[in-house]
Amino acid sequence: MNKPLWVPSEKKISTSNITILRNSLNQKYNLDLLNYQDLHSWSVENASLFWEYIWYDTKIKYSKNFSSVLKTSNKINKTKWFVDSKLNFAENLLRFQNENIALEFYGEDKTRKTLTYKQLYDLVSKVSFSLKKIGLKKGDRVAAVMPNVPETIILMLASVSIGAVWSSCSPDFGVKGILDRFSQIKPKFIFATDGYYFKGKKISVVDKIYNIKKNISSVQNIILIPYIDIDIDFECIIWDDLINNNSRKILFEQLPFDHPLYIMYSSGTTGKPKSIVHSAGGTLIQHLKELKYHVDLSSDDKIFYFTTCGWMMWNWLISSLAFGSTVVLFDGNPFFPSPKFLLETMDQNKLTIFGTSAKYLSYLKSLNIKPKMLGAFSNLKTILSTGSPLTEDLFDYVYNSWKKDVLLSSISGG
Numbered sequence: 001m002n003k004p005l006w007v008p009s010e011k012k013i014s015t016s017n018i019t020i021l022r023n024s025l026n027q028k029y030n031l032d033l034l035n036y037q038d039l040h041s042w043s044v045e046n047a048s049l050f051w052e053y054i055w056y057d058t059k060i061k062y063s064k065n066f067s068s069v070l071k072t073s074n075k076i077n078k079t080k081w082f083v084d085s086k087l088n089f090a091e092n093l094l095r096f097q098n099e100n101i102a103l104e105f106y107g108e109d110k111t112r113k114t115l116t117y118k119q120l121y122d123l124v125s126k127v128s129f130s131l132k133k134i135g136l137k138k139g140d141r142v143a144a145v146m147p148n149v150p151e152t153i154i155l156m157l158a159s160v161s162i163g164a165v166w167s168s169c170s171p172d173f174g175v176k177g178i179l180d181r182f183s184q185i186k187p188k189f190i191f192a193t194d195g196y197y198f199k200g201k202k203i204s205v206v207d208k209i210y211n212i213k214k215n216i217s218s219v220q221n222i223i224l225i226p227y228i229d230i231d232i233d234f235e236c237i238i239w240d241d242l243i244n245n246n247s248r249k250i251l252f253e254q255l256p257f258d259h260p261l262y263i264m265y266s267s268g269t270t271g272k273p274k275s276i277v278h279s280a281g282g283t284l285i286q287h288l289k290e291l292k293y294h295v296d297l298s299s300d301d302k303i304f305y306f307t308t309c310g311w312m313m314w315n316w317l318i319s320s321l322a323f324g325s326t327v328v329l330f331d332g333n334p335f336f337p338s339p340k341f342l343l344e345t346m347d348q349n350k351l352t353i354f355g356t357s358a359k360y361l362s363y364l365k366s367l368n369i370k371p372k373m374l375g376a377f378s379n380l381k382t383i384l385s386t387g388s389p390l391t392e393d394l395f396d397y398v399y400n401s402w403k404k405d406v407l408l409s410s411i412s413g414g
Helices: 010-015 017-029 036-045 047-057 089-093 117-133 150-162 175-182 206-215 239-243 280-294 312-323 341-348 358-366 392-401
Strands: 068-071 080-083 101-107 111-116 141-145 165-169 189-193 195-198 201-204 221-225 260-265 275-279 302-305 326-331 353-357 382-386 407-410
Touching: 010 017, 017 036, 017 047, 017 280, 036 047, 047 068, 047 080, 047 280, 080 280, 089 150, 089 280, 089 312, 101 117, 101 150, 111 117, 117 150, 117 239, 141 150, 141 175, 141 206, 150 165, 150 189, 150 326, 165 175, 175 206, 189 206, 206 221, 221 239, 260 280, 260 312, 275 280, 280 312, 302 312, 312 326, 326 341, 353 358, 358 382, 358 392, 392 407
Parallel strands: 101 326, 141 165, 141 189, 165 260, 189 221, 302 326, 302 353, 353 382, 382 407
Antiparallel strands: 068 080, 101 111, 195 201, 260 275
């Protein structure tokens, strides 16, 4: 029989959120769920009971409770969840207003920034106030061509606090790729930086943003965030204009569970990328479920995922704010100024959850980099991998060359 790659300690098992969930369900419903397989089977066979429990256990903030958990239909798009409930996605992510660090940002080796939960709330309040003042309303679409910087998160939270629908892509996309996506959704505003850093170089996107506005007639304003400090020669609203007000309180629009939240896209391998709408309530409860029980996330954690704003892992990562965790952001090339930079930075950061892709791990292996020689990674408890399935040799690589006592989880096969 093959030896397991990793076995958690009895203490880790007994104190994990998923064990606590299983024990709580056993007690509440007089069950005898003995392991994960039992729990999974019961959750599928008793969907209404399971998701009702998750609603309360993840402490979802709402202004109106549901009349029923699930209203089924023989058509998937007619099936309704948490019928009659009202909530706001951003309100659930901004439930903390303390001095703990909410966001910690690294822009390669060029810039570093931190924001507390209180600072984050205050900035979202100011931006939300300004966006409403310039005409953003419930149901409007906004599109971001942004690097993975704190301002992107602030703009997203401010937009969805109003009930607008968010869509984003990475600034390294070409103009055609961006237009193929955003021209379908008719955004009212474009959010963008003046550029981004890659391998230490400043890459301007000013011409790209101007071309996008010129080709999407619905766009009324460009909101521009200076990041690499280059001259802008077209009319736009700049970041300082958004935060130049005295707003201290966010008026969260209360919306139905199935109100649109995010628009994401298929890859575009079979024609133009297809728009995929994700609901506020569905995204919220699914993310909270995954983060609490599968990732075992808590307010003590520092969670990182190497992602751009054009990948759904960005959206997933940001939901960690609902737990009071520190969300660590990185933008740029993870192998600049050296292949060891990201690993050394995250070890010094005392990261507890490291999210990446199979491709990143494969490249580390090809360079014969042994993370355990670069740092102790004493706080690291989980490595998450997605984007493509993690191959057998990469499991061996992580346990032999990075850390023995760590949960390596291939969370999706892309």
